[in-house]
Amino acid sequence: MAKKEIDQISGIETTGHEWDGLKELNNPLPRWWLWTFYATIAWSAVYWILMPSWPLLTDYTRGIRGHSQRAVVIEQVEALRALRAQHGADLADAALEDIQATPRMLEFAMANGRAAFGDNCAPCHGAGGAGAIGYPNLNDDDWIWGGTLDDIHQTILYGIRSGHEQARFGDMPAFGRDGLLDAQQVRAVANYVRSLSGLEVEPTADLALGRTIYEDNCASCHGDSGEGMREVGAPNLTDPIWLYGSSLEAIIHRIEVGGGGVMPAWDQRLDPVTIKSLAVYVHALGGGE
Numbered sequence: 001m002a003k004k005e006i007d008q009i010s011g012i013e014t015t016g017h018e019w020d021g022l023k024e025l026n027n028p029l030p031r032w033w034l035w036t037f038y039a040t041i042a043w044s045a046v047y048w049i050l051m052p053s054w055p056l057l058t059d060y061t062r063g064i065r066g067h068s069q070r071a072v073v074i075e076q077v078e079a080l081r082a083l084r085a086q087h088g089a090d091l092a093d094a095a096l097e098d099i100q101a102t103p104r105m106l107e108f109a110m111a112n113g114r115a116a117f118g119d120n121c122a123p124c125h126g127a128g129g130a131g132a133i134g135y136p137n138l139n140d141d142d143w144i145w146g147g148t149l150d151d152i153h154q155t156i157l158y159g160i161r162s163g164h165e166q167a168r169f170g171d172m173p174a175f176g177r178d179g180l181l182d183a184q185q186v187r188a189v190a191n192y193v194r195s196l197s198g199l200e201v202e203p204t205a206d207l208a209l210g211r212t213i214y215e216d217n218c219a220s221c222h223g224d225s226g227e228g229m230r231e232v233g234a235p236n237l238t239d240p241i242w243l244y245g246s247s248l249e250a251i252i253h254r255i256e257v258g259g260g261g262v263m264p265a266w267d268q269r270l271d272p273v274t275i276k277s278l279a280v281y282v283h284a285l286g287g288g289e
């Protein structure tokens with residue numbers, strides 16, 4: 001050990017460490033720092049005794065308080081379940097209109113419906129219910145089967161062409177495939193359908209023929225002027241909203257192969273409160289009637 005060296009300017013002893021001529025002063029640690037340091041050591045000792053802390057070979061020290069985060073979470077989840085069950089019980093007995101009119105129930109139904117929609121409906125109808133080809137947009141005010149709370153509730157409960165005995169049902173015949181109309185007739189009526197919503201038609205289109213074919217084959221479901229029919233799920237052909245697309249090819253294809261989109265029934269898969277919540281949620285998406 002080198003003998004103690006005193007810094008000439010400050011008069012404080014140095015540690016003897018030197019870097020490029022700079023020497024470190026051996027100042028004592030500040031009191032406050034030292035006491036904080038002792039306090040943390042004392043705190044850790046207390047913590048080891050009270051709380052789970054040290055890992056053992058197959059277990060860990062549990063501490064005399066026996067605290068467990070897992071137990072706390074289980075307790076919180078239980079409390080949440082109880083709260084949900086209580087809210088749910090209100091909804092189970094309430095009419096859809098009353099749920100919608102009561103802010104407390106509405107809030108619960110919307111949160112519940114939104115979650116259930118994401119889990120069960122979004123794969124087909126899109127995350128925000130915007131739909132896709134063959135899967136209707138649930139945000140607009142155009143409804144194939146009806147947009148009142150009760151209509152939507154029924155659609156969700158029993159589905160569409162789902163095989164459920166109360167399912168909504170109505171199939172469009174495969175006019176082309178089954179030889180009910182030949183290719184020229186299909187083309188003519190497809191052009192006529194496009195003309196119903198003001199879309200451009202082929203210059204060679206025979207609209208008079210198309211109209212006759214329409215009146216004979218299509219009006220029974222789609223209505224005399226193409227306004228659609230909810231009883232059989234025949235879409236409105238006069239508006240700019242299309243389930244399968246508005247191009248001439250898409251319409252010709254539809255007339256050739258007919259139609260029958262399937263939506264599953266949910267009455268056996270989801271509980272009644274969730275289905276009610278979904279009806280209220282879908283109704284609120286933007287286009288409820």
Ligand code: HEC
Nearest residue numbers: 120121124134136143144145146155160233261262263278
């Ligand atoms: C497997 C795909 C699929 C799933 C999952 C699905 N749907 Fe549908 N849904 C459809 C199809 C297809 C249609 C349109 C059927 C048709 O062609 O008329 C439809 C139609 C609807 C309609 C009627 C729309 C109208 O214009 O009348 C509502 C309401 C609806 N679905 C809500 C839901 C809700 C709520 C869920 C979740 C619980 C859900 N759907 C889950 C495929 C699905």
Ligand code: HEC
Nearest residue numbers: 170171172217218221233234235242243244245259260261
């Ligand atoms: C028995 C009832 C019925 C008859 C008759 C019928 N349709 Fe349909 N049509 C439907 C149904 C139901 C759908 C919806 C299919 C679906 O949801 O998958 C539909 C869908 C369509 C679509 C698709 C609409 C869209 O929004 O994408 C077109 C186009 C169409 N029909 C044209 C016709 C034409 C043209 C005829 C006559 C040649 C006709 N339909 C006859 C029931 C019928």
